[in-house]
Amino acid sequence: MKPTKLVRKGAPTLEDVARVAGISPMTVSRALNSPQQVRLATVAKVKAAISATGYIPNAQAGSLASNRSRLIAVVVPQINNNMFVDTIQTLNDTLSAHGYHMLLCVTGYETETEAETVATLLSRRPDGIVLTGIHHSSQLKKVLLQAEVPVVEIWDMTPTPIDMLVGFSHEKVGARVAAYLAERGYQRPGLIWTDDRRALQRKQGLLDALAAQGISPQVDAPIALPALMQRGREACAQLLDAHHDVDVLVCSSDTLAQGALMEAQARGIDVPNRLAVIGFGDLDFAAANFPAISTVRVDRHHMGQLAAEQLLNRLRGNAVEHPIIDLGFEMVPRDSG
Structure with a gap:
């Protein structure tokens, strides 16, 4: 057969x-x-x-x-940076619950790359765009204004966004950390810092506030991106070898702070009595670390939710009552200093 x-x-x-x-x-x-x-x-x-x-x-x-693609383009500089992961996830979950799909693009920290990526994305006719930060090329701003697509910028603060904004002031974060150092009596800070724009804004806010207190950092250990734990540990070793009297390390992220704590512990240094360590971001491991990391908390999940809600309101034809939302931040004292 x-x-x-x-x-x-x-x-x-x-x-x-x-x-x-x-x-x-x-x-x-x-x-x-x-x-x-x-x-x-x-x-x-x-x-x-x-x-x-x-x-x-x-x-x-x-x-x-x-006349709808049901796509929302989300542009971030990195996906191997835990700082952005929670915001991206909540953005996706909120948009998905309303029938939209997220198109994620990674551009690095170059404005030219961002502009080229967004131009390509616009050919897919997204219904909205989420951009990280507020510093974009004039070319990108021109393209977005001509496209007439709803835009939300996140992770920064300005009174003049392209369209809508959910973020916070990095300069104020730096100033708050300086005030925290003064409250705790630290006089000889060392900095372990990446050179991306938002981190540098926090650093400038910190330096300005420290200068007003008559304090200058003992040493500044710049870190190449991405901010890996190993790089935090290496920078801590370099800093402690050169400056034995540093009493607090201020790091531009919790990941770097965790690396610094590992190096301090390996050297038998008493944290926080001999050396304090401060991070930024309040990442998931910060509270569970030993010692728990003192840090600055930013509600990354809420940022993603608010950004999605701003877009959804605009796409429904509703007025956006608060196009600029200052999410704020919170200093979180813990065992590391």
């Missing part, structure tokens, strides 16, 4: 989905492109039929019909 020959009929169509779901093709189309206009039970039927048939919706056709 000859084996039965399988006949390939081609890819499943929207009509196939409609037939399996027992509804009209028009209703299937509406459930895919405007699910908020269709009963939940009908949307569930369509999803089940899509799963059964293996149908792949034509997102481009849907976007042409509705």
Whole structure:
């Protein structure tokens, strides 16, 4: 007996989905492109039929019909930096719950690369864009203004954003850390710092406030990006070898602070009685570290949620009551100093 020959009929169509779901093709189309206009039970039927048939919706056709791509482009400098991960995750979760998909792009810290990336993204017709920081090239700003796409900038603060903003003042963070050092009586700080723009803003705020107190850092150990724990440890070793009287290390991130603490412990240095260590970010491990890391807390999850809500409000045609949101920050004293 000859084996039965399988006949390939081609890819499943929207009509196939409609037939399996027992509804009209028009209703299937509406459930895919405007699910908020269709009963939940009908949307569930369509999803089940899509799963059964293996149908792949034509997102481009849907976007042409509705003038919406359901894509939100999110541009960050790094994804190997834990500082951005929680914000990205909450952005994605909030957008996904409302039928949008996140298109994530990593640009590094060069404004020219960011401008080229966003120009490419705009060819995909995203419904909105989230940018990290407020310092962009004039070319990028011009392109965004011409595109008339809702934009949210995050992780920084300015009275003149491109469109909307959720962030905080890095200069004020630096000033608050300086005040904390004064409260604790530290007089001989050393800095372990990366050279990205936002970290340098915090550093300048710290230096200005320390200068007002008549204090100059003993040493400044610059760190190449990314801010790895090993680099924090190496910088701590370099700093302690050259300056034995440093009484506090201020680090531009919790990751660097954790590395510095490892080096201090390896040398048998009493933390915080002999040497204090301060971080930034309140990353997940900071409270669980031994000793727990004193740091500055920024609510990264809330930042992502607020940015997504700003975009969603604009996309629904609603007025955005607060286009500029200062998220603020909190100094968190712990065992490291």
